[in-house]
Every structure is written in structure tokens, then in C-alpha cells.
Amino acid sequence: MSDFTIKVNPASPESLKSRSAAMIKAEEMCQSQPAWYSLSTVAEYRKKRAEGLDGFIAPPLHAGARTIYAPSRDGHQIELRIIQPLKEPKGVLLHFHAGGFVIGSCKSYDNYLLHLAKELYVTAVSVEYRLAPENPYPAAHQDALDATLFALSPAGEAALGSPLRVLAGESAGGSLAMWVVLALRDQGNDVRSKIACIMPSYPIYDMTYTPSLLRHEREAVLSREGMMRFVDAAFPDVRGEARKDGSVSSLYADLRGMPPALFLCGTEDPLVDDSVFMGCKWALAGNESEVVLVPGAWHAFTLIPAGEVTEEGLGELIRFAKKYLP
Template identity: 30%
Template sequence: MDDPDPQVERLLERIDQQRTPPTHGMSVPTARERLDELFTTPDPEPVGEIEEFSIEGPGGPLPVRVYAPETGTEPYGVFVTFHGGGWVVGGLDTHDPVCRALANAADCLVVSVDYRLAPEHPFPAAVEDCYAATEWAVEYADELGGDGERVAVGGDSAGGNLAAAVTLVARDRDGPELCHQSLVYPSVNSPSLQEFGSYEENAEGYLLERASAEWYYERYLSHPTDARNAYAAPLMARDLSGLPPATVITAGFDPLRDEGIAYADRLDAAGVPVTHEQFEGMIHGFLNLVDTIDRSRDAIAVLADDLRDAFVQ
């Protein structure tokens, strides 16, 4: 494999110079503050309109933020997205730049969901919130200027896990018929169940470290049996047939690389149309670094192109 992209190398050097511990050496509040700082964009991309409010969720009020594109014509396709952060960190603000970029690039409404975080709310709270938000988006799409028959879901890392879980729940419960799923370096496996080479190959030094991934899982899964639940680890699902077409993006220097590839392969084998793009030289989290890593925009373009296609079919 080639070396990391030069922009990635410079980013990693700056992080090393800060002499702060990795996520697994921090408290939960500090880890949350650290991600907020890393993903903050001082001059975000303008969009047509942004509304933020709460809907009724399984655990009480569930905040969402809705982005309308600068151009395009109503009714828009609707993309319901779930932020990454190991189910423990992240929120509406950390993923604001990507939501803005996708709304404009895909000419769609983006509904960003601020689901409950672990360890305060372990599995399955986040899955329940994300599924409820998806059902809500389908029901109320027309009032937002969207089309309830053209709804897709997606997310990065833990958000990719939740998007994959939502498609499984929707299928299993005869829920909304979703038109697409966008999974960016998704966390779809449980490290305690299945080993992949990228865990060892990219265990340290590439932003997300293997020990930190395990730290996240320890806070998300409160019971050992949850590790075998397909809604917690979609790669464990026995049957992936009947799910919406997928875009899967993986990064070459990511400990989660191989499980993302394995999931794309499983979807394909189950007859689900899949586009898989691997971004060599990239690290976990690169999609959010829109002002730091140029290839973030390339990944956004891949997602947007596939969403556009899904919304016109």
C-alpha cells in the first residue's frame, strides 16, 4: 500500500505535536470536546435554508437539523443522516459541514439526527432514535418540501452502523421503503467477534486507533450478548437480502477498512446493488475534514452522485 496522502500526513503530524492522549485515554466529556475541535469549520458552505427543532423520539424530544439546498426544485429527495463518533461523541455541529455540502451537491433535503449517546444511553437507544427519525422523515417529508417516497439513509463510522441497522429494522418491521443507503467507513462488525487484517495493519497512528474503537464499543454495548445482535453489528446479520442499494466508502489507512469491504461484499452477494469506493491514502474521519483534506470533496461527490441517481429512479 502507498503512503498516506500528504495532506493526511501533515494532519497527523499536527495531532502528534499536540501531545494529547488518544481517545481511549480520555474521559467521555474530553473526547467529545476533542472531536468538536477537530471537525469545526470556521466558514461553512452556505445552503438554501436550515431549520432545527425536536421531534418526538422513543426517549423524549429528539433534535434534528434540516438542510435545504441552494438550488433545485421541490419536492426534494430526503437524505436522513446519522453522525459518526463511536456512538459516544459527535453531534449536529461536528457533521454540519458535510450535511451542507451534501444538500447542495445532491440537491436534496438533509435531515441530521442528534440521537442519544452512550454511555448514558447504550444500545439500542441510538438505533431506536434513528429509526424513529427515519419514519418521521417519511411521514412529514411533504411538509419539509421533500418527497416521502424518495428517502435515503446514511452516515459515517458509527453513523454508517446506524444507517445499516435502520435498513435492517425497516425491512424486518415492514417499515418505510428506503431508496438508498450511504455507508462511509461503516462500523459494522464487533471486534470481539471477528478479526480483520486492517485492525492490526492500521492499529495505531491513523487518527482512529484500534484501542479507541474498542473503547467506543465498551461504552455502547452494555451486555455481552449485544455484540451478536445484527442491529448492533450488521455484519452479523444472517440475511442481507431485500435491503436498499448501497454506496460504501472505505479508507486505506483505517482499522475499519476491511469490515466495510466485507459488508459491501455481503450486500452484493445478497443481490443488493452496491457501489464500493476505496480511498487509498485516506484515514478514518477524512470525510469531515472538508477544509483540510481535498479528497473529502471527492467522497462527497461520490455520495451525492449516487443519491441523485437514487432519487430519480
């Protein structure tokens, strides 16, 4: 087994009380709004989210962001949203956005990516992968891999201005980041030499569900039913035991030969078991692995501003990436 740490960060009673109050507030907001699957179309929900009409604040856009397009295997163009650091970049952080494979956009998290770009001196590049149910598995996965192969190519490196160094993503985006690095390895690439590190935050790695999701009773940003409906929408033709295939659920894949990884999750997240289980298996396969659990934090706590708990999560991402960037 390679270097492995697993820790629950310290938190004072006052901090835990504040986080619990913020989680209750988030839960009340989510329960007051119609779920994405209760509307007539998913497109209707996506529009409400983009306009800030679903209880969340409309995503602010960074005026300095630019867009280029990467080719895909089936001919469509994959939008890449690029946010530059203030100084010469150390490399590219390729980002896959959250949203259960169903909602979200590369335009959803400009402030988050701008913060990472500034702190790490990286060019943050977010991928507009195709969404379910209109484009079910493997469309999003293929887009994520094609965008990564473009970033690794001479043409992609020239267009982005520096080499790809970090893969990152949150929730479904973290699942895609994990799937991509495994797919690269399976294509014969030495991913340890190409990718400095990978940072998947609170993803799902088991599409047949871990105990923490099956037992989850709350609804702060992500509920048990919501996650299951996301998976059913994204993988409609993959059912039952077929979902345990490593090409669908990364927890069951061969994990050898992987770069260092940070598995970041909150203790109140329904997917906390996914990060703990995957972090342990990552290390058992001979890879550097850190599992960091943030007490009292819920799903998407690094993306949705919630004070000191958000800062703690961002700080962990920055600390880890700095270890592996030149």
C-alpha cells in the first residue's frame, strides 16, 4: 500500500453548531422548491437554476472568461470555458462540473474556478459535457475523455497555453474525473507522468449505492431520492448488477497505476461512504491517497458559499494541489 491518510478535520462545538444551522437552512430551502424531476422537463429546471429561480443564487459569470471548443469523437464541439490566473500558469486544471449528470454547466462555477486559478496559478478549464436524459451514458463520459485527450494533445496545450496537470470535479463531475483517469490508463497512457494529481470532491463511485446514501434521510442540496433519480436518468440502459462494472462504477475498477488523489467530502453528505471506500481502495492499489472529511459539511459545500466551512474545503483543495504542482 502506498502513502495513505484518512482524517476527520477538527471542529469546535461552536463551528459545528453554526454548520448545523446552515445545513438546516439549506434543507428548508431545498424542500420549499420543486425537485428537478417534478417539473415537466429537465430543461425547465435548468433554466430556473441558471436564472436563480430555484432557491439558489444565479451563477455569477466572470467577465474575463473565454471559450474555445474541443473536437469530440462523434463530430460535435465540446465547449471549454477558460479562466486564467493573474500570473504565468503552472499548468491546466481541467474541471468537470457538478449536477448529477443531468443539470449544471461549465458556466455554473466561475467564482469557484477563479479562486482556484488565483491560488494555484493554474488555468482553470471547465468542460461542457452533454447531459442526461437527452444524452445518457456514455455521452458525458466520452465528452469528458475527449476534452482531456484534447488538453493533452499538442494542439490542446497550445490552445490552453500550458500542459494539463490536474483533474478535478465535484459530485457527478468528480465521478467523471475519476472515470477519465481510469480510461486514460486503460488506453495505455502512463497517467502518473501526465497527471500530477486528481481532486474528486464528494462524487458517487458506486451506481448501486453505498450504505450512507441508502440510509440518508435529509435533503440539504442532495437527497437519497434525488441521487437515485440522477443515476436512473444518466444510466437508463444499465441496470442491476451491470452497474457494478468498473466502466460504470469506478469503485469496482482496477485502480492500479493512478496519480495521487484527494478524496474530500463532508460528514453529512449522503455520498460520504463513496469517498471513504474509494480512498481506501486507491491506497490498497498502490497509489497515494488522502481522504479528508469535513465535520458537519453537506453536499456541494465547496461550491455553495456557506462561510468558514466552505473556506475549509477550498483550503484543503489548494493545500493538496500545491504539493504536486511545480
